[in-house]
Amino acid sequence: MPSQPQTRTRLALSFADDGTEYRDLNGNGIMDPYEDHRLSPLERTEDLLSRLSLEEKAGVMFHTVIETGPGGSLLETPGNISKSPTSTVVLGKLMNHFNIHGLGTAREAARWSNSLQELAERTPHGIPITISTDPRHAFIENSGASFTAAHFSQWPEPIGLSAIGSLEQIRRFADIARQEYTAVGIRAALHPTVDLATEPRWCRQAGTFGQDSELSSQYVVEYLQGFQGDTLGPGSVACTTKHFPGGGPQRDGEDAHFPYGREQVYPGGRFQEHLAPFRRAIAHKTSAIMPYYGMPVGLELDGEPVEEVGFGYNKQMITGLLRGKLGYDGVVLSDWELVNDNLVDDQVLPARAWGVEDLSASQRMLKILNSGVDQFGGEECTDLLINLVRDGLVAEERIDESVRRLLLVKFQLGLFDNPFVDEDEAERIVGNAEFRREGRIAQSRSVTVLKNGPSNSRARLPLTGSPSLYVEGLDPANVTGFGSVTTNPDEADVAVVRLIAPWEHRDDLFLEKHFHAGSLDFPPGLIARLRSLAARVPLIIDVCLDRPAILTPLTEFASAIVGTFGVSDPALLDALFGRIQPQGRLPFELPRSMDAVRASRADVPGDTANPLYPFGHGLDLPQRTSPGKQTES
Incomplete structure (x- = not known):
């Protein structure tokens, strides 16, 4: 035209x-x-x-x-x-x-x-x-x-x-x-x-x-x-x-x-x-x-x-x-x-x-x-x-x-x-290079480290070197420049799995399918499969927290867990590899169970009993010491 x-x-x-x-x-x-x-x-x-x-x-x-x-x-x-x-x-x-x-x-x-x-x-x-x-x-x-x-x-x-x-x-x-x-x-x-x-x-x-x-x-x-x-x-x-x-x-x-x-x-x-x-x-x-x-x-x-x-x-x-x-x-x-x-x-x-x-x-x-x-x-x-x-x-x-x-x-x-x-x-x-750069840096900074692996774990954050990665929920093409990708978990140094906070799928009324509502529990089959994966390779789990999720079962086997709130694959990898320091802190608490959610009062902030991760939780990562391209400059 x-x-x-x-x-x-x-x-x-x-x-x-x-x-x-x-x-x-x-x-x-x-x-x-x-x-x-x-x-x-x-x-x-x-x-x-x-x-x-x-x-x-x-x-x-x-x-x-x-x-x-x-x-x-x-x-x-x-x-x-x-x-x-x-x-x-x-x-x-x-x-x-x-x-x-x-x-x-x-x-x-x-x-x-x-x-x-x-x-x-x-x-x-x-x-x-x-x-x-x-x-x-x-x-x-x-x-x-x-x-x-x-x-x-x-x-x-x-x-x-x-x-x-x-x-x-x-x-x-x-x-x-x-x-x-x-x-x-x-x-x-x-x-x-x-x-x-x-x-x-x-x-x-x-x-x-x-x-x-x-x-x-x-x-x-x-x-x-x-x-x-x-x-x-x-x-x-x-x-x-x-x-x-x-x-x-x-x-x-x-x-x-x-x-x-x-x-x-x-x-x-x-x-x-x-x-x-x-x-x-x-x-x-x-x-x-x-x-x-x-x-x-x-x-x-x-x-x-x-x-x-x-x-x-x-x-x-x-x-x-x-x-x-x-x-x-x-x-x-x-x-x-x-x-x-x-x-x-x-x-x-x-x-x-x-x-x-x-x-x-x-x-x-x-x-x-x-x-x-x-x-x-x-x-x-x-x-x-x-x-x-x-x-x-x-x-x-x-x-x-x-x-x-x-x-x-x-x-x-x-x-x-x-x-x-x-x-x-x-x-x-609109969408000029500088604005996009600032947006991507903000994404990486918003990554919230909830749990980090032990110091001797290959999944300890920040990741170093150029590891072999098994990935789910992450486009393998985005791993270029961070490491290599394998489709076999047994051949990987680390597995990185991206999840979205669970919701109940509904589609009766107009717009209903777009609103993530209902239980915060992950389905048991997913939990079992991820547990099996973690037995084969150190596992890092990212959960996109468009609302809280019950992460309690994941903490039993995941080496590291991060929460994100709208983060692209490259921005997540920048944070996981320490190229941009993640500095997120939870803007809401993460409940320990759905029973605790049901017993809480709707208008009271932080009202679930003994939350898994309280409001404001977030771990600082050691400064990255291994060489690598720095995206933030």
């Missing part, structure tokens, strides 16, 4: 009587206040708000998934995820906030972003698009929560950044991610996730900073600083901190995406501990906050029982606590699909209308509005909102409150003045 112009606008720049350049977004030949870059974002917001029709205001209040077409074109046929053609939601429903899923190359992503912004110029007031994304710099591919890095630089999952334990590393990652996002026109991040990883079975721990409230509070400050800066501006990415008021304490660790995981519980009375990172995020001006799907059960605040409905419906939580007591006046974006069921192919994901399942779609929307939410995530039913206003059930002044907040962010980000990106710059910035 031929290259298109790099920085484009359908609108030629216009000139006011005093010579000031401006974009005539509404085509009236006059520089209206909202088009005047010399005015403050607030002044411009008030002017534009006064000009918008109800239909335009309604469009601002929806934020749904969009997909790209081939080669960075606009997709005009509904895809697997998006519900409508692009022109329908932009020109027909006047929506201008979209969550992007799959992206092509950096150049294709930039081309698509520019084409989308050109389309938005055809709306009555030319409101630019805000493109958002879930995390996309690590390893987990889950269309309901995160994406693999692909063309972006690749880093550990957030839980792995936490394992490194460096404030500077958190901010550096966020700054690099900001540069890569803005290069392709992404201006809103549906992260960070500051839920506390207090229920060992919960499936979303990889996206958190771990179980510790104070550390999570410190890390969110650095994260926001790297993405947003001191204030939102043309170089910023606006962050949505989630999931208010802390989504970690799920009953039995089941996730609130699904009906069986709707209940959020506080048997240890630790609600305030889960809330603490949000206090810090508010103090450091997070652009938006997203309430979780979960429904609080048995929770009281200030002696009053909290209504047992999902947090996105909960007026006590949003208007009373978040807006009132915590003083937050930014955007509140609901989590996805609280109003309507999501049908994809032959599967359904019921609307996360926990506690209000019997309400109609319009009634659910009304309750969400009354709770204090500004924007409906994952929905495009603008007609429902318009009818609520026209039927007198919602005052237009209430709509104005939310639209004002949402437009203000667009003005602060500079989108009204130039929403376009440079395709050449996108190609230069």
Whole structure:
């Protein structure tokens, strides 16, 4: 496909009587206040708000998934995820906030972003698009929560950044991610996730900073600083901190995406501990906050029982606590699909209308509005909102409150003045060699040594020389430069086996197969086979800890065990051979047994009895003394 112009606008720049350049977004030949870059974002917001029709205001209040077409074109046929053609939601429903899923190359992503912004110029007031994304710099591919890095630089999952334990590393990652996002026109991040990883079975721990409230509070400050800066501006990415008021304490660790995981519980009375990172995020001006799907059960605040409905419906939580007591006046974006069921192919994901399942779609929307939410995530039913206003059930002044907040962010980000990106710059910035190098070093540093072999073991870390390796779960081609590979364990000096923390495979509801939930026990057959392997060759086991795992049986026969949180084969080998010093510390404890997990309290960090490896555990390795190529320099 031929290259298109790099920085484009359908609108030629216009000139006011005093010579000031401006974009005539509404085509009236006059520089209206909202088009005047010399005015403050607030002044411009008030002017534009006064000009918008109800239909335009309604469009601002929806934020749904969009997909790209081939080669960075606009997709005009509904895809697997998006519900409508692009022109329908932009020109027909006047929506201008979209969550992007799959992206092509950096150049294709930039081309698509520019084409989308050109389309938005055809709306009555030319409101630019805000493109958002879930995390996309690590390893987990889950269309309901995160994406693999692909063309972006690749880093550990957030839980792995936490394992490194460096404030500077958190901010550096966020700054690099900001540069890569803005290069392709992404201006809103549906992260960070500051839920506390207090229920060992919960499936979303990889996206958190771990179980510790104070550390999570410190890390969110650095994260926001790297993405947003001191204030939102043309170089910023606006962050949505989630999931208010802390989504970690799920009953039995089941996730609130699904009906069986709707209940959020506080048997240890630790609600305030889960809330603490949000206090810090508010103090450091997070652009938006997203309430979780979960429904609080048995929770009281200030002696009053909290209504047992999902947090996105909960007026006590949003208007009373978040807006009132915590003083937050930014955007509140609901989590996805609280109003309507999501049908994809032959599967359904019921609307996360926990506690209000019997309400109609319009009634659910009304309750969400009354709770204090500004924007409906994952929905495009603008007609429902318009009818609520026209039927007198919602005052237009209430709509104005939310639209004002949402437009203000667009003005602060500079989108009204130039929403376009440079395709050449996108190609230069996204996934460049330096960013990839830093990401790989961070991966190696996040490796957490849980157990090391005796000093006389060939599997003692760091490995030395050029050993013969038997490998499983690791691409043999990646061993080049570290040693040789044999397919016969009896001929190997050391075996290296990579595992993923166990989960129960489920695939009834849409998205369910992507969420790792259920028991943390490895299957007995795997344990028996690895025990047999260890009897033939010294065994090093790496377990990818997207959530805790019961490693107790493995400690009986493995010479060394490491935990990882999103680490490539080469980065793991760099750590195992000491070319880059692993420095990870466990961001959550590893329980000794499932009995201990079942007996623990969901809201209490580190609550399993006699854990195998406690929070903060991690062994330092001796400095490597044998010669070898140093990847970190």
